[in-house]
Amino acid sequence: MSDSEKYPPVWRRPAPEDPALASQMEHAAREHLTLDPRYPQEMDQTMLRPMARSGRMFWLVFVILSGLVIMLFTTWLYQMIWGLGITGLNRPVMWMLYIANFVYFIGIGHAGTFISAALRVLKFEFRRPISRAAETVTVFALLTASLFPLIHIGRAWKFYYLIPFPNQRQLWPSYHSPLIWDATAIFTYLSCSILFAYIGMLPDLAMARDHTTGWRQRFFKAVALGWRGTTKEWANQETALNVFSYAIIPVMFSVHTIVSWDFAMALQPGWHSTIFGPYFVVGALFSGAGAVIMVLAVIRKAMHLEYFIRKEHFAGMAMFLLILSLTWDYFYFNDFIVPWYGQDPVEKTLTVLLTSGRWSVLFWLMIFSNTILPAATLWSKRVRTSPLALFIIGAFIQVGMWLERFIIIPVTLGQNWLPFDWGTYTLHLPEALITIGAFSFFGLMYLLFTRFFPVIPVWEVLEGQLLQTVRRIGRALVPSRTEE
């Protein structure tokens, strides 16, 4: 008998003799990860095995994504040499796809913190296996987003003007500007998300250190920092995670609010609306949840993590997605009806342009993807528990939310106060290539992360399995959870 068979997890309850209760228990174990404890060594291997081997599919995807990332950087270099005139920028449309991508990637970076921090604070059990995958989406989405302020500025080689540091010329950036609040907030959010993820990852890195050999073991030995799992280390980790959770949630709200203030602070009609703050935060959570669902569906399939990521997790995320879709509808309707009702001439032109003008196809596609599709499908429990259906709905939501940013930026900028200055935006090749490259950049970083770091927090799953059990009430076996 192997060690793992001799020593099962002690909190695994024996099967009851009564066949009805036994079948209820089996059903509960199938549905709920936290009621289905396996031998920890088996769980460790489920996580470590896909990290050790890389199949043909991995290498194919790696080569394609790397090629697209190289395309990103070469196009950017070409743009830096020739000037921004090669893009579709013009007067008055001075911001276009780059800022739309920037806002989009910051947006999808919000769901990660929500799942790992807010759901932790609220003690939602379904966050346990998915929190690290979501946090990683946050970190890499923010890293991809930080490329864009450099890509879109006219003199990228002078980017250090934007960083506050003492220098010989005594030059400092201006904290009057929402762009600098942006830089501060994103730096705070990105660095603290990385630290938060790292603190939570230490026990799993220790597990990887103990079960790998060769260069992998040396690598994990370095990053695990000698974590042993003493009671003191656990207690301090819990305090640290609590501090981070409580602190990073308001930061998360503030980051996308500040990004929305890039627009709300401008006098541009269509932008100068006080609802932008909460509207953008909800939109960010919405697109982020969709992105996380897509990523979960992919890694579950590609890394054979069906034990960890089950229908209940998709159902939880999908319910979250539905609530956010309805909330987004509420905010967008607010943002739409107020200028429509007021009949301000410029805002009215914008409304007409969106609903029936040149861009109406994109507008209605956005409404379909964000409002109609989630509302029509996510009511059904079958849809909510199907990873494939949710992947498709998530993809539509990404398209819809990206289009929302596109409509807010180049389309709205074309209509301003003086009609002589109106203009339109046409897509040019450089920004299209850079956009594709940015998505590939995100994908490539995530792909490499899944190779080198355990993407499921096994210790959190084990903790959940310790604290959850089934209790008999009458004829039923009821899942019970410990709050402590």
Add this chain to the structure above:
Amino acid sequence: MELPNRKWTLVVDLDKCTGCSACVIACHAENNVPIHTDREVAQGHAMHWMHLQRYWDGEYPNVYARFIPTMCQQCSRAPCEPVCPVYAAVHSERESLNLQVYNRCVGTRYCQNNDPYKVRFFNFFDPPFEPPLDQQLNPDVTVRSAGVMEKCTFCVQRIRRAEERALVENRPLRDGEVTPACVQTCPPSALIFGDLNDPNSQVAGLVTNPRRFRLLEELGTEPSVYYLKGGKSYVG
């Protein structure tokens, strides 16, 4: 020695303006503003610090153009200033001018987004000044490189020169001594420039004119450019 406070003001008499665009050309010549090809203009990259906004009106055969010369309004509460992350758009309190620091500009283009008059221009490319056109460039004005925002400065280089000369010659600045290029060129003298703090200046007399209005006054930007309504072609 301290220079006195000025409130530089430009008055545009729309009754006299014929729409000849001489001011546009003068501004290009004085301020080293690049000329662009027709393809670039069609794409929206044209740069005219001083331009005539033109709207067609009426039905054939009574079609006519309404036009209004537009340049940086040098707002006292300029919305383009606080959004610049690097202090490239700052306000000169002493002269009541909106300054653009070319060397500091990184090209985020936020100022243009926040500008309701859209009078700021971005150098999308390095401006082409093929020889012998570079001989015509004004050495008093920086030639901007790609990635830098620029706009009308009320010919601040001319204002500086006149003030320095007056300072050296130990006399006050005379009304009419400072003329931006557009003001100097305008054939019907529809553009009048001066210091509003000087009660005897021509502009001080004109801003009390009942015909006067300012563009988009309701936004609260407090522009320093006053327009005098007039004629059939006025846009206001």
Add this chain to the structure above:
Amino acid sequence: MPEYEVIGLFHDPTPAADVLEQLRGLGVPDEKTTVMSHIPYKPGMLGIRPARKRLGRVALLGAILGISLATFLSVGIFLLYPLIQGGQGIVPVPPTLIVYFEVTMLGTMWVTFFGFLLVNRLPRFRTHLYDPHITEGHIGVVAQVDEDQVGRVEEILKTNGAHHTNRAEAVPATDPWNTRFWLITAGLVGVATIIVVLFVYDIVRIPFPTNMADQPSIAYEQGPRLAAPAAAIPVQGPVLIADQPATEPVAATPDSLQRGQVLFGINCVVCHGQTGVGNGTLSGFFTPKPFDLTSAAVQNLSDAEIFLVITQGRGAMPSLAENLSPVERWDVVNHVRSLKK
């Protein structure tokens, strides 16, 4: 007497808690026993008193550091740069509040992270007794005791059902706070900062000309300039030059001639020579040589044209407009006239 570490693995917290109680009975203090696991068992489950939480105060320290940094970044920079922008005051309140919030959170979280590492004595270099099975869900109990008590401890562990016991000589704790590691890290950060400061304060200059210092326009003191075209019309009388009021010639009075001579000596002799024949100290460096001002070619020009040459420059001769006011230029013109042989 050397100290030994003894480890025993259990798969349940109950025997682990019993072992801890019996070790306490043996006289082994709680500080010398360590419980390791891959699941965060609460101290109560193991029968030990929860440790004092110090990280809360560390977070508070971080918040205070964050507030200080925020004060500099917002209020400090606003006061360093008292520039008016858009009618807002020197220190606008809402942006200041935003910066305070973000940077305070930044400080709190960063300091909490480093505090977490310090309080846990991470990274841990000193090799302790450890068993990889712990990350497979087993609970490891380690006791650090004198050599003569090792046998008793092992007995306790076995009685309570431990599997995989082990013993090893305890490595003495020479650097509990990892000072060497933190000093090396601080040193590396310091070196990086110094390198950055060298560049930022221009002690090491990168010759990367992007500050629009090289202008395509031709500065006043530069040459060569294009000569006027052959069919250009010479101007008589009041000279009309753009950007300057029309200037009347100044009569050739003795005062004007004397002023002209002095100014000629300062501005012109260096190329044209004392007598104006073109043999000044710098004349050797020019091709063609500076003009002979006594020659018929120059003296046949009108006064206004000589004035134009001084004002605009011609060929390799730079413009003297910056050096001489219009009146002074007319004085020089008068002097040049007097140079006629």
